[in-house]
Amino acid sequence: MASEGRTDTDTPRRIVILGAGFGGAYCAAALGKNLRGLNVEVLLIDRNNFFVFYPLLVEAGTGSLEPRHAVVPIRAFLKTAEFRMAEVVDADFDRRSITYRLVGGDDTQQIDYDELVISLGSVTRLPDVPGLREFGCQLKSLTDAVALRDRAITMLELANATDDEAKRRGLLHFVVVGGNFTGVEVAGEFDMFLRAAARKYRHVNQRDIKVTLVELGDRILAALDADLAEYAAAHMRKRGIDVRLNTTVTAIEHDRVTLSCSEQLDSRTVIWCAGIEPNPLIGAWPLPVDDRGYILCERDLRVKGIEHVWAIGDCAVNLDRDGSAYPATAQHAVQQAAHLAGNLAAVLSGRDPRPCNIKSRGALAALGCRTGVAKVFGFKLAGFGAWFLWRTVYLLKMPGLARKIRIALDWTIDLVFSRDYVQLGVHRTPREPADAAPTAGAGHNRKVAPPSGGA
Numbered sequence: 001m002a003s004e005g006r007t008d009t010d011t012p013r014r015i016v017i018l019g020a021g022f023g024g025a026y027c028a029a030a031l032g033k034n035l036r037g038l039n040v041e042v043l044l045i046d047r048n049n050f051f052v053f054y055p056l057l058v059e060a061g062t063g064s065l066e067p068r069h070a071v072v073p074i075r076a077f078l079k080t081a082e083f084r085m086a087e088v089v090d091a092d093f094d095r096r097s098i099t100y101r102l103v104g105g106d107d108t109q110q111i112d113y114d115e116l117v118i119s120l121g122s123v124t125r126l127p128d129v130p131g132l133r134e135f136g137c138q139l140k141s142l143t144d145a146v147a148l149r150d151r152a153i154t155m156l157e158l159a160n161a162t163d164d165e166a167k168r169r170g171l172l173h174f175v176v177v178g179g180n181f182t183g184v185e186v187a188g189e190f191d192m193f194l195r196a197a198a199r200k201y202r203h204v205n206q207r208d209i210k211v212t213l214v215e216l217g218d219r220i221l222a223a224l225d226a227d228l229a230e231y232a233a234a235h236m237r238k239r240g241i242d243v244r245l246n247t248t249v250t251a252i253e254h255d256r257v258t259l260s261c262s263e264q265l266d267s268r269t270v271i272w273c274a275g276i277e278p279n280p281l282i283g284a285w286p287l288p289v290d291d292r293g294y295i296l297c298e299r300d301l302r303v304k305g306i307e308h309v310w311a312i313g314d315c316a317v318n319l320d321r322d323g324s325a326y327p328a329t330a331q332h333a334v335q336q337a338a339h340l341a342g343n344l345a346a347v348l349s350g351r352d353p354r355p356c357n358i359k360s361r362g363a364l365a366a367l368g369c370r371t372g373v374a375k376v377f378g379f380k381l382a383g384f385g386a387w388f389l390w391r392t393v394y395l396l397k398m399p400g401l402a403r404k405i406r407i408a409l410d411w412t413i414d415l416v417f418s419r420d421y422v423q424l425g426v427h428r429t430p431r432e433p434a435d436a437a438p439t440a441g442a443g444h445n446r447k448v449a450p451p452s453g454g455a
């Protein structure tokens with residue numbers, strides 16, 4: 001095992017950041033400014049050399065956006081920090097060292113830290129529903145997004161090739177589980193994608209296509225105001241999306257889904273968007289966690305009871321001044337990242353860290369068909385204006401001018417030309433050992449989260 005530990009006291013102090021998502025990558029970028037004048041080096045570790053801009057993942061999967069444009073190369077993001085594309089495998093909080101394995105390499109390496117930031121995010125929570133791990137799909141990586149799109153096209157091809165109407169409808173029935181932001185956006189965008197794509201298939205009718213959104217609660221979009229959620233549900237139902245409330249899925253088979261009301265739906269595609277859980281590594285480490293396994297932190301973002309360790313983003317419980325946990329969203333992870341960069345600079349300069357007080361700026365959901373709902377800075381909006389705001393906000397939030405321009409071009413082209421309904425080939429059969437090796441995003445996500453199933 002190689003080691004990258006320090007040998008003398010003159011070497012710079014080192015901050016190691018685990019995970020280059022909204023928390024980790026933004027923290028590393030902010031440290032570039034906060035650490036000016038200090039002899040401190042920053043190392044960011046992630047299994048991918050890109051950071052996934054999750055809010056645009058659904059669009060990347062349904063084709064209004066080139067999939068590559070929904071990710072940002074880490075190195076384009078970093079000015080001063082060093083980056084290692086590696087799988088984090090262990091942490092020793094007494095010795096202050098991290099063990100990782102370079103992606104594509106065999107040996108493990110160790111690196112010591114003075115301060116450690118854990119921002120390893122979350123995985124999709126897959127409860128013990130029979131058939132879910134075998135047949136269910138999820139949307140938590142770029143590979144998942146492309147695989148879902150490929151799957152939708154496979155279903156269209158199969159449906160076009162059969163004279164059996166019942167079979168055709170089963171092939172083109174997509175069931176989305178979970179009526180929060182991701183589930184609603186997946187249902188809305190996939191319904192639109194399937195209906196537009198179906199026009200290219202001579203033997204597929206619009207009435208063959210169905211999307212069912214299944215939600216356990218008594219309304220969708222529980223994090224938004226009730227009137228906006230009602231607008232969203234009414235809009236989706238008007239388009240033919242079957243919104244089922246107070247319902248969940250109790251079993252999934254190859255071609256059938258059983259609901260909690262005992263009804264069975266013919267469907268070959270179930271997309272599970274119902275909840276998250278912390279990165280499984282967290283459970284393997286001696287960290288203080290709540291009853292759901294999230295890392296418990298002090299108000300200044302330090303992990304409770306463990307010196308020199310901080311945690312932000314989806315994997316952590318960080319509390320506001322009223323004692324409520326900040327929601328697991330990108331906007332909160334980014335704000336925590338900026339605050340943490342300031343606190344790290346403070347402690348490394350011998351000053352005290354400050355409690356993290358950040359504000360939610362609002363929430364937006366795109367429903368497909370150029371419609372959305374939004375509540376931003378207390379103002380509510382529904383319809384085209386909310387959808388336009390959704391796109392504008394995420395375009396502005398996307399890091400890098402080049403990326404912004406590419407996305408704006410993708411969206412402009414999408415307004416004028418029809419989309420390409422082609423598969424991107426992630427489903428191909430392995431032909432030789434090198435092909436069988438998992439890709440960076442796919443394989444590792446599969447390792448920590450159970451498989452995305454049929455996709």
Ligand SMILES: Cc1cc2nc3c(=O)[nH]c(=O)nc-3n(C[C@H](O)[C@H](O)[C@H](O)COP(=O)(O)OP(=O)(O)OC[C@H]3O[C@@H](n4cnc5c(N)ncnc54)[C@H](O)[C@@H]3O)c2cc1C
Nearest residue numbers: 019021022023046047054055088121313314328329330331
């Ligand atoms: C489809 C989808 C849409 C979303 N839309 C929105 C939205 O519109 N607005 C919003 O505010 N939030 C949205 N979210 C939520 C948001 O993406 C998360 O809250 C945010 O990404 C959390 O940031 P994070 O840094 O904690 O985790 P992440 O951004 O997930 O980053 C974690 C990083 O850790 C890396 N990692 C994990 N394990 C290892 C390991 N063992 N070794 C090496 N690297 C590892 C991962 O590769 C990843 O890069 C969405 C989420 C999804 C899935």
